[in-house]
Amino acid sequence: MSDKQEVSLKVNGENYHREIEPRTLLSDFIRHDLALTGTHVGCEHGICGSCTILVDGLPVRSCLMFAVQAEGKSIETVESLATDGQLSVLQNAFWENQGLQCGFCTSGILMSMKAFLEENPNPSREDIREALSGNLCRCTGYHDIVDSVAAAAESLTSSGATR
Amino acid sequence: MSEATAMSGVTKYIGVSRKRSEDPVVLMGRAKYVDDIALPGMVEVAFLRSTHAHARIKRVDVSKAEGHADCLGLVTGDEFDQGTTTFFPGTRGELKPVSTPFIARDKVRYVGEIIAVVVAPSRYIAEDIVDLIEVEYEKLPAYNDVEEAMQDGATPLHEELGGNVYYSDSYSSGDVAKAFKDADLVVSEKFTTGRTSAAPMETRGVIAEWSWDEKLTVWSSTQMPYPLRTQISHNLGIPEQIIRVIAPTVGGGFGQKAHFFPEEFILPWLAKRIRKPLKWIEDRREHLLCAAHAKQNTIYMEIAMQKDGVILGMKIKNIGDSGAYSQYPWSGLIESLAANTGAPGAFRVENIEYETRVVLTNKMSTGAYRGIGWSAGCYAREMALTKAAKLLDLDLSDIYFKNLIRSDEFPYTTATNQVYDSGDYHKVLDKCLELSDYRNLKKHPRLGDNGKLRGVGCSFFVEQTNWGSRAAQESGFPATLHDTTTVEMDPGGKVTVRSGQFSHGQGLRTTLAQVAAETLGVLIEDVVVIDGDTETGAYGMGTFASRSAVIGGGTVIRAATDVRNKLIKIAAHVMEAHAADLTIDDGQIFVKGSPGHSISVAEIAHITYFDRFRRPDENEVEPTLSSTRHYDPPAAYANGSHAVIIELDPQLGTIDIKRIIAVEDCGNMINPKIVDGQMRGGVAQGIGLGLLEHLDYDANGQLRNTSFMDFLIPNAMTLPDIECAHVITPSPYTEGGFKGAGEAAMLSIHIALANAVADALSDYGTAVPTVTPLGPQQIMDLINQQAAD
Numbered sequence: 001m002s003d004k005q006e007v008s009l010k011v012n013g014e015n016y017h018r019e020i021e022p023r024t025l026l027s028d029f030i031r032h033d034l035a036l037t038g039t040h041v042g043c044e045h046g047i048c049g050s051c052t053i054l055v056d057g058l059p060v061r062s063c064l065m066f067a068v069q070a071e072g073k074s075i076e077t078v079e080s081l082a083t084d085g086q087l088s089v090l091q092n093a094f095w096e097n098q099g100l101q102c103g104f105c106t107s108g109i110l111m112s113m114k115a116f117l118e119e120n121p122n123p124s125r126e127d128i129r130e131a132l133s134g135n136l137c138r139c140t141g142y143h144d145i146v147d148s149v150a151a152a153a154e155s156l157t158s159s160g161a162t163r
Numbered sequence: 164m165s166e167a168t169a170m171s172g173v174t175k176y177i178g179v180s181r182k183r184s185e186d187p188v189v190l191m192g193r194a195k196y197v198d199d200i201a202l203p204g205m206v207e208v209a210f211l212r213s214t215h216a217h218a219r220i221k222r223v224d225v226s227k228a229e230g231h232a233d234c235l236g237l238v239t240g241d242e243f244d245q246g247t248t249t250f251f252p253g254t255r256g257e258l259k260p261v262s263t264p265f266i267a268r269d270k271v272r273y274v275g276e277i278i279a280v281v282v283a284p285s286r287y288i289a290e291d292i293v294d295l296i297e298v299e300y301e302k303l304p305a306y307n308d309v310e311e312a313m314q315d316g317a318t319p320l321h322e323e324l325g326g327n328v329y330y331s332d333s334y335s336s337g338d339v340a341k342a343f344k345d346a347d348l349v350v351s352e353k354f355t356t357g358r359t360s361a362a363p364m365e366t367r368g369v370i371a372e373w374s375w376d377e378k379l380t381v382w383s384s385t386q387m388p389y390p391l392r393t394q395i396s397h398n399l400g401i402p403e404q405i406i407r408v409i410a411p412t413v414g415g416g417f418g419q420k421a422h423f424f425p426e427e428f429i430l431p432w433l434a435k436r437i438r439k440p441l442k443w444i445e446d447r448r449e450h451l452l453c454a455a456h457a458k459q460n461t462i463y464m465e466i467a468m469q470k471d472g473v474i475l476g477m478k479i480k481n482i483g484d485s486g487a488y489s490q491y492p493w494s495g496l497i498e499s500l501a502a503n504t505g506a507p508g509a510f511r512v513e514n515i516e517y518e519t520r521v522v523l524t525n526k527m528s529t530g531a532y533r534g535i536g537w538s539a540g541c542y543a544r545e546m547a548l549t550k551a552a553k554l555l556d557l558d559l560s561d562i563y564f565k566n567l568i569r570s571d572e573f574p575y576t577t578a579t580n581q582v583y584d585s586g587d588y589h590k591v592l593d594k595c596l597e598l599s600d601y602r603n604l605k606k607h608p609r610l611g612d613n614g615k616l617r618g619v620g621c622s623f624f625v626e627q628t629n630w631g632s633r634a635a636q637e638s639g640f641p642a643t644l645h646d647t648t649t650v651e652m653d654p655g656g657k658v659t660v661r662s663g664q665f666s667h668g669q670g671l672r673t674t675l676a677q678v679a680a681e682t683l684g685v686l687i688e689d690v691v692v693i694d695g696d697t698e699t700g701a702y703g704m705g706t707f708a709s710r711s712a713v714i715g716g717g718t719v720i721r722a723a724t725d726v727r728n729k730l731i732k733i734a735a736h737v738m739e740a741h742a743a744d745l746t747i748d749d750g751q752i753f754v755k756g757s758p759g760h761s762i763s764v765a766e767i768a769h770i771t772y773f774d775r776f777r778r779p780d781e782n783e784v785e786p787t788l789s790s791t792r793h794y795d796p797p798a799a800y801a802n803g804s805h806a807v808i809i810e811l812d813p814q815l816g817t818i819d820i821k822r823i824i825a826v827e828d829c830g831n832m833i834n835p836k837i838v839d840g841q842m843r844g845g846v847a848q849g850i851g852l853g854l855l856e857h858l859d860y861d862a863n864g865q866l867r868n869t870s871f872m873d874f875l876i877p878n879a880m881t882l883p884d885i886e887c888a889h890v891i892t893p894s895p896y897t898e899g900g901f902k903g904a905g906e907a908a909m910l911s912i913h914i915a916l917a918n919a920v921a922d923a924l925s926d927y928g929t930a931v932p933t934v935t936p937l938g939p940q941q942i943m944d945l946i947n948q949q950a951a952d
Contacts (some may be wrong), residue, residue, distance in 0.1 A: 102668030139363075141843030
């Protein structure tokens with residue numbers, strides 16, 4: 001099937017317009033058509049959460065969406081977090097607290113947690129674990145990720161920053 | 164031969180929890196994993212994989228597939244008939260060579276085996292074309308159970324082997340017959356451990372490109388770039404000089420990516436013909452079906468006990484489920500043989516007898532996964548001891564303390580000829596029991612007000628680390644492993660470490676920089692570690708088997724020491740001082756005690772390269788600041804202890820883990836935070852092993868769970884916080900006194916969990932868990948079994 005369809009969307013603040021096969025997954029579109037490879041694909045079944053991005057501010061598994069379904073939407077991926085090579089408060093908290101090992105699940109977790117902390121600026125460790133439960137990690141055992149998110153929450157509330 | 168350099172205590176860079184230099188690019192989403200690499204003109208590969216577990220291939224009809232407008236290439240086993248044979252000489256028992264074709268030709272032996280390879284502009288289209296290939300199979304009986312497959316009349320998977328047992332050995336030490344005759348109690352149990360997959364978050368992937376100048380470049384998500392280069396050369400007949408293997412950022416391996424898979428040979432071979440860069444990225448279903456499986460064994464364990472808890476002897480029969488092939492290169496022995504050679508564990512057991520059988524079945528082949536055969540072997544031994552404790556009315560910790568090797572007995576040679584270098588087992592176990600409040604918890608009633616049963620379990624492990632030749636030998640694998648590192652200083656005094664190890668999450672670029680900076684006396688900011696690319700690294704076996712802190716650290720210490728000595732010699736000449744009086748710190752060279760009058764390392768480097776008048780005569784001191792050194796260490800044995808506290812619901816069989824305590828003694832630590840990370844990651848995988856993970860093949864060899872929906876691995880709510888503590892007994896034998904730390908929990912945490920279950924159910928009877936994982940069904944079975952007794 002090579003009937004293509006047009007899609008227009010915003011990704012990390014930039015407008016894109018492309019012609020693609022309608023069956024192209026949003027994850028593949030972001031990674032290959034837009035060459036934004038920071039978002040990773042761990043299962044393509046919508047379970048591991050590695051491919052999590054924000055669509056109009058909400059965390060979405062990009063492997064469960066077709067790119068054409070993102071028509072007119074505003075997407076944020078991990079590449080939007082740092083500013084001019086400076087890590088965001090959340091990213092820095094992960095660095096300080098060893099919240100990553102191989103890094104493959106990390107982008108999905110950062111995007112999930114960004115959205116989570118915006119809604120829940122003062123989470124308990126249990127709240128964090130529950131919010132994290134949709135993102136699988138095989139390397140860390142989650143403890144250091146919880147530490148990272150808790151540290152980020154504290155930094156964000158004390159500094160009054162939002163990211 | 165260099166004596167061990169004992170680095171005791173915390174120094175400027177050793178024993179310090181520095182942040183990892185690897186992290187910023189990963190956090191920003193800039194790190195390149197294999198699927199992130201795009202090459203001009205790149206096309207993609209998809210595989211047609213067998214849908215039957217055991218069948219003859221009668222006919223493969225590719226006509227429709229080849230007719231597809233976008234089919235750029237299609238290959239079957241008729242055209243590419245190469246393969247490998249897994250064999251190594253010198254094993255104790257008889258090992259038969261097992262051949263693996265890269266593409267199946269006459270028959271398939273497991274669901275997922277490759278039958279055809281399709282090349283197309285995208286994976287989407289390649290899969291369309293795969294669907295057009297028609298295969299006619301003639302089914303054969305499929306074996307899911309080792310005890311069936313090993314019978315004399317069973318259909319052989321590999322006709323040339325005659326039967327399905329390809330390895331057999333037996334071993335005996337001491338007087339086992341007497342031990343069992345004298346015993347007050349003999350515990351005899353059968354254990355069956357479940358099959359699992361390491362399942363890193365990044366699946367496997369390969370890119371291969373033949374360049375215009377007739378060179379082959381292969382990118383693979385592998386733990387072993389140099390050995391892969393050697394194997395591609397060996398199996399495809401391509402000179403190693405023109406092959407470059409690059410492991411980019413790798414998203415986890417855990418031993419699973421320390422094998423050589425058919426895809427890693429098919430793509431390089433095909434790339435030459437297609438003359439476009441080829442990419443294959445494994446999807447998760449393929450991964451759970453076709454990336455090396457692990458941990459499934461059937462173990463008959465008998466332990467002879469004195470009534471005071473002393474272990475008199477052990478008799479073991481370990482039947483390993485190898486799957487359809489002998490996974491290349493470690494073979495199916497990596498489970499059962501390692502389990503048996505490590506059978507005595509931390510205990511003083513002089514009388515031991517074991518038998519090992521490795522059997523072919525119609526499933527994906529099993530290979531190395533964190534903890535290898537020790538996970539199953541330790542489980543069998545420990546749960547038998549838990550049973551003994553119940554029958555003798557002792558606590559398991561009593562049995563531990565009675566039998567643990569004492570700190571004054573090291574170096575200790577076990578009854579299976581493994582030489583444990585150092586440790587203080589009693590101190591480690593004490594620490595764990597204290598931190599978990601174990602003894603106190605044991606006094607309290609199990610049934611809580613909420614109707615749930617509380618349980619506490621502990622475990623103790625000894626972990627063989629530093630897989631060099633000697634560790635491999637002590638586990639029954641005669642092999643020579645080759646590891647080097649190059650340390651070089653540029654004209655500006657900055658240091659590049661070219662490592663033969665390969666980090667895929669362990670932070671080696673940080674830890675090896677710590678070792679290099681410490682050894683050389685330079686600032687760590689001036690050290691860069693390069694790994695993963697065979698063009699720019701140094702030959703090494705890679706990272707697996709808890710080897711890289713010692714072997715990576717040790718080769719860095721040796722090579723950096725050479726460069727340091729050279730710098731000092733040259734500086735002595737320049738400063739007109741005695742070399743013996745000079746030292747290097749923070750990148751400055753000075754007479755000890757007079758840091759005020761110093762010359763920078765950068766200046767000495769510049770002089771060495773470009774000032775032939777100020778540097779010593781070239782015939783006295785060669786003006787090169789580079790060294791490549793080799794290290795093949797003795798085995799070093801780490802140890803540790805875990806405690807797990809649970810609440811068990813006796814109506815549902817579900818388990819809620821309340822606390823986890825992990826104590827580790829891995830000798831001198833380079834970066835304690837990184838060690839904690841390894842401890843915690845290992846705990847999570849061990850909990851997965853003990854509680855959740857089971858690859859469920861049916862009687863016809865069909866794998867029923869091929870997604871994370873029904874192959875469950877731990878998520879953030881499966882476990883609580885993991886409390887870590889450390890004891891340090893350096894190795895007296897290794898450079899730096901380091902030991903490995905990677906596998907630890909996989910020898911232990913699932914045992915602590917099972918002991919917590921046994922404890923929670925103590926009012927029900929004396930049965931102990933004999934399977935993994937312990938899902939709700941298995942817990943209810945245990946409860947019902949005790950009720951029936």
